[in-house]
Amino acid sequence: xxxxxxxxxxxxxxxxxxxxxxxxxxxxxxxxxxxxxxxxxxxxxxxxxxxxxxxxxxxxxxxxxxxxxxxxxxxxxxxxxxxxxxxxxxxxxxxxxxxxxxxxxxxxxxxxxxxxxxxxxxxxxxxxxxxxxxxxxxxxxxxxxxxxxxxxxxxxxxxxxxxxxx
Amino acid sequence: xxxxxxxxxxxxxxxxxxxxxxxxxxxxxxxxxxxxxxxxxxxxxxxxxxxxxxxxxxxxxxxxxxxxxxxxxxxxxxxxxxxxxxxxxxxxxxxxxxxxxxxxxxxxxxxxxxxxxxxxxxxxxxxxxxxxxxxxxxxxxxxxxxxxxxxxxxxxxx
Numbered sequence: 001x002x003x004x005x006x007x008x009x010x011x012x013x014x015x016x017x018x019x020x021x022x023x024x025x026x027x028x029x030x031x032x033x034x035x036x037x038x039x040x041x042x043x044x045x046x047x048x049x050x051x052x053x054x055x056x057x058x059x060x061x062x063x064x065x066x067x068x069x070x071x072x073x074x075x076x077x078x079x080x081x082x083x084x085x086x087x088x089x090x091x092x093x094x095x096x097x098x099x100x101x102x103x104x105x106x107x108x109x110x111x112x113x114x115x116x117x118x119x120x121x122x123x124x125x126x127x128x129x130x131x132x133x134x135x136x137x138x139x140x141x142x143x144x145x146x147x148x149x150x151x152x153x154x155x156x157x158x159x160x161x162x163x164x165x166x
Numbered sequence: 167x168x169x170x171x172x173x174x175x176x177x178x179x180x181x182x183x184x185x186x187x188x189x190x191x192x193x194x195x196x197x198x199x200x201x202x203x204x205x206x207x208x209x210x211x212x213x214x215x216x217x218x219x220x221x222x223x224x225x226x227x228x229x230x231x232x233x234x235x236x237x238x239x240x241x242x243x244x245x246x247x248x249x250x251x252x253x254x255x256x257x258x259x260x261x262x263x264x265x266x267x268x269x270x271x272x273x274x275x276x277x278x279x280x281x282x283x284x285x286x287x288x289x290x291x292x293x294x295x296x297x298x299x300x301x302x303x304x305x306x307x308x309x310x311x312x313x314x315x316x317x318x319x320x321x322x323x324x
Contacts, residue, residue, distance in 0.1 A: 011179035011247065018183050022218040029279065036283045039211035043184055046214070050182065092179075092243040153179065 007090040010054070012156040017049045019094045019151045020061055020079055020158055024117065026099060027063060027077050032108040033115060041117070048119055048128045053156070056083050057125035061158075062118045064137055065109045073137040074113055075106060076163040078144075084155035093152040099160060102147050106162045139163050169234040171259075172226075176252045177240040183214035189254065190238055194229055194261045194268070202262050208287040212280055216270045216293070225271035225296040232264030271296035 021042065025035045038045070052058035058081050065075040109115075118134060142163040151158040173193060177186040190213075191206045206213075216222070217240060226237035241251050262268075272280045272293045280293040 006247075014182040015179040015243075018178050018214075018218045021183075022215070025215055025219075029276065034279055034282075035215065036212075036279065036286075039215050039283060042211035042214045046182065046184055090244075 007087055007154050009085055009154075009156070012085060012153040013050055013053045015092060015153040016081075016151055016156050016158060017046055017053055020049060021046060023079065023094075023096075023099055023150065023158075023160070024061070024063055024077075026096065027103055028115060030100065030103040031065065031075070031106070032111070033065070033113060037115065038117070044130045045117055048131050051128050052119065052121055052125055053081065055126055057121040059120045059122060062120065062136065064116045064118060065113050066115070066137060067110065068112060068114045071137070073139060073142070073163075074165075075109055076137075076139060076142070077106075078161045078163070079150075079158045080161065082149075082152075082155075082157045082159065084157070086155045089154050091153070093149070093157075095150045098147060099150055102145070102160070102162065105145075106164055141165055170237060171234050171257060172237045172239070172253070173255070173257075174239045174241060174251060174253045175222075176246045176249065176254070177217060177222075178242055178246060180246040183217040184210065186217050186240060187213045190227065193238070193254070193257060194236070196256065196260070198260075199262070202266070205288050205290065206268070209284055209291050212283045213270060215276075216272055216280065219273060219276065221271040221273065221296050227271065228269045229261045229266065230269070231260070231262050231266040233259050233261070236261045266290060267292060269294050 025038055028035045028038055049058060049061065060081060061079040063077040064073055066073050118136060142165050144161055144163050146159065146161040148159055149157050150160045175186055175189055181189065187210055191203060194206065195203045220242055222238060222240040223242055226239050229236040236257065245251050268291045270293045272295065274295045274297065277293060277295055284291050284293055
C-alpha cells in the first residue's frame with residue numbers, strides 16, 4: 001500500500017519556522033555563543049515568524065552579533081525567505097552540513113559578543129504582540145556571502161547568507 | 167520489575183515544536199498538578215529546541231517517577247503527517263507521581279548549554295546524551311540477569 005501525504009501551506013510554515021529557529025541555534029552555538037537567550041524567547045520569536053510566514057510578509061530573519069560595549073556589528077546572518085509554494089512538491093529539506101561549513105568559515109564570535117534576532121517584513125504586516133519597529137546595525141565595511149537554499153518544504157524556503165568584515 | 171509505557175507524538179510539521187511540547191506536558195500532567203505543569207512549561211524554550219533538533223525521534227523523552235516509566239517518541243516530516251504512526255492516548259496512571267524526573271534526549275554537542283539552561287528552571291527536568299540511556303536504565307541493564315522490564319502495551323500489541 002502506498003501512503004500519500006497531503007501537504008498544506010500550514011505544514012510548510014510549521015516546518016520552515018521551526019527549522020529557521022533550529023538553524024539560528026546551530027549558528028549561535030557553533031559561533032561560540034550561548035543559545036539560552038534564543039530559547040528564552042523561542043515562543044515569541046516562533047509566533048512572529050509563523051504569523052508572518054503565513055501572511056507572506058516575512059522577508060528575512062536576521063541574527064546580529066555585536067560588541068555590547070560599542071554596539072558595533074561583529075557578524076550578521078541573514079535567512080532570506082522565498083515564497084514559491086506548491087502543493088505538488090513535498091520534500092522536506094534542511095541542509096545542516098552546508099550551514100556548518102559556512103559557520104566555520106564565518107569564524108567564532110568574540111567572547112563578549114551578544115546577539116539579537118530581528119525580522120524584516122514587507123509593508124502591511126499584521127501585528128504580533130511583543131514585536132514593534134526597529135532598525136538594523138550598520139554593515140559598513142562588511143561583505144555579504146550567500147550560501148543558497150538551506151531550508152525548504154513545497155517551495156516555501158529559506159536561503160542563508162552571512163556578513164563579515166573585509 | 168519496571169513497567170514501561172510508550173507514547174508516540176506527531177511533531178513537525180503536523181505540530182510545531184511548541185505545540186508538541188504542550189501536548190507532552192498535557193500527557194504527563196493529565197491536566198492536573200499546576201506546580202508540575204508550571205515547572206515543565208518553564209523549560210518550554212529549551213524543550214522546543216530539543217524537539218526541533220529531532221532529539222526524540224530515535225531516543226525518547228523519559229519520565230520516571232514512583233510509578234510506571236513513560237517513554238515518549240516524536241515523529242517528523244512525512245511520518246509526522248501519518249496518524250497511523252502515533253499513539254497519544256492518555257495515560258492510565260500519574261506519570262509524575264512522587265519523586266519524578268523528565269529526561270530530554272540531546273545531541274552530545276548541545277548537552278552542556280541545554281543542561282545549564284535547564285538548571286536555571288528545574289532540578290527535575292534534565293538532559294542526557296541521546297545516544298546514552300538515562301542513569302536508572304543503565305543500572306537496570308547491568309542488572310538484567312536479575313530483573314526484567316515489561317513493556318505492557320508493547321506486549322499486548324505484539
